Amino acid sequence: MRAAVETFTHPELNKPVTAVGGHYVLTGEQTVVFQGEKLLVFSGHAVFDTSCCGAGGCAYALVPGIIDSYRCRKAATGRWLSKVRPIRDERLRQAAAAVIRKQIQVLQVQFL
Secondary structure, three states: OOOOOEEEEOOOOOOOEEEOOEEEEEEEEEEEEEOOEEEEEEEEEEEEOOOOOOOEEEEEEEEEEEEEEEEEEEOOOOOEEEEEEOOOOHHHHHHHHHHHHHHHOOOEEEEO
16 A cells, blocks of 8 residues: 655754754755655754763664655745655665665664
C-alpha cells in the first residue's frame, strides 16, 4: 500500500540549533535513488560538547520520504515545500538506510 502524500517544509540549512548537551545543524539536502524512486534526504551533524557525560558527536540523515513533487511551491515563510510519501514499512526503512549510509556516509538515519 502506498503512503499518503504529505507536504514537507524544507528546513533552513547551516543554522545551528543549541540544545542542552551541545548543538546540531543540517548542512546538506540531496536526493538518493532507492528502488527506482528518489528519496529526499537532509544530512547534518550533532556535537555533544556541553554535556556532563563527556564529549562526542555524530553525522546523521533525516528522510522525509519518497519525492512526489520536489520544491513545488514556497510557503508564506519563504521556505520550499515538497510533496513526499513517508516510508512506514520497517523493512523498506532498513534497506533505504543502508543505501543512504553508503552514499552519504552518516551513522544514523532517521525517517520522519
